[in-house]
Amino acid sequence: QKEVEQNSGPLSVPEGAIASLNCTYSDRGSQSFFWYRQYSGKSPELIMFIYSNGDKEDGRFTAQLNKASQYVSLLIRDSQPSDSATYLCAVNFGNEKLTFGTGTRLTIIP
Amino acid sequence: DTAVSQTPKYLVTQMGNDKSIKCEQNLGHDTMYWYKQDSKKFLKIMFSYNNKELIINETVPNRFSPKSPDKAHLNLHINSLELGDSAVYFCASSRGLMRETQYFGPGTRLLVL
Numbered sequence: 001q002k003e004v005e006q007n008s009g010p011l012s013v014p015e016g017a018i019a020s021l022n023c024t025y026s027d028r029g030s031q032s033f034f035w036y037r038q039y040s041g042k043s044p045e046l047i048m049f050i051y052s053n054g055d056k057e058d059g060r061f062t063a064q065l066n067k068a069s070q071y072v073s074l075l076i077r078d079s080q081p082s083d084s085a086t087y088l089c090a091v092n093f094g095n096e097k098l099t100f101g102t103g104t105r106l107t108i109i110p
Numbered sequence: 111d112t113a114v115s116q117t118p119k120y121l122v123t124q125m126g127n128d129k130s131i132k133c134e135q136n137l138g139h140d141t142m143y144w145y146k147q148d149s150k151k152f153l154k155i156m157f158s159y160n161n162k163e164l165i166i167n168e169t170v171p172n173r174f175s176p177k178s179p180d181k182a183h184l185n186l187h188i189n190s191l192e193l194g195d196s197a198v199y200f201c202a203s204s205r206g207l208m209r210e211t212q213y214f215g216p217g218t219r220l221l222v223l
Contacts, residue, residue, distance in 0.1 A: 034211065034212075038151075042216070042217075043200055043214040043215060043216050043217050044153065044200070044214050045214070046211050046212075046213070049211060086151060088153065096158070096165055096166060096207045097143075097155050097158060097166050098155065098212060099155075100152070100153040100154070102150065102151065102152050103151050103152075103153075
């Protein structure tokens with residue numbers, strides 16, 4: 001059973017600080033990795049995807065992938081109250097579907 | 111200019127009824143999906159279609175039957191609704207199957223009484 005694990009939180013971070021969200025997965029053959037943000041009562045929306053080991057930056061967001069250790073993380077710099085949401089990690093294990101983690105609820109404290 | 115749309119947005123019905131949810135995407139994508147998100151926010155794939163062909167059929171009761179009349183539409187019909195079917199159902203689409211970003215519809219909130 002291929003799995004994606006996240007700490008459910010809640011994770012509370014002061015405004016302006018760095019929020020760090022982590023995700024581990026079970027299969028070394030995994031191919032692609034996604035971070036989605038979901039506001040309460042809304043649908044998931046893509047934040048970033050990453051395919052290769054290392055860091056990928058997009059504005060205040062950085063995704064970090066370490067395939068040897070089987071984890072992917074999302075850093076949010078200069079956290080804003082509008083970043084408060086549930087963050088879903090999703091992994092394509094090469095089996096034509098995305099497997100989602102249970103999500104981490106992030107709260108940015110003004 | 112909605113990319114992935116679903117109807118209805120809310121659905122409240124009695125146990126034992128049959129209901130359908132419709133999904134349409136105007137992104138020109140080849141692949142469409144149905145997900146179920148339970149009360150604990152766990153998002154789990156149910157079905158996926160690629161060019162109207164069923165690709166993924168997870169362990170879902172056969173009361174759930176997807177239908178794709180064309181690659182822009184993927185509907186979900188549910189027979190004999192049960193209390194445990196209460197959830198949010200999301201439709202999604204992507205350009206292809208592997209490594210492709212999935213775009214989600216707004217969700218259909220189903221409540222079975």
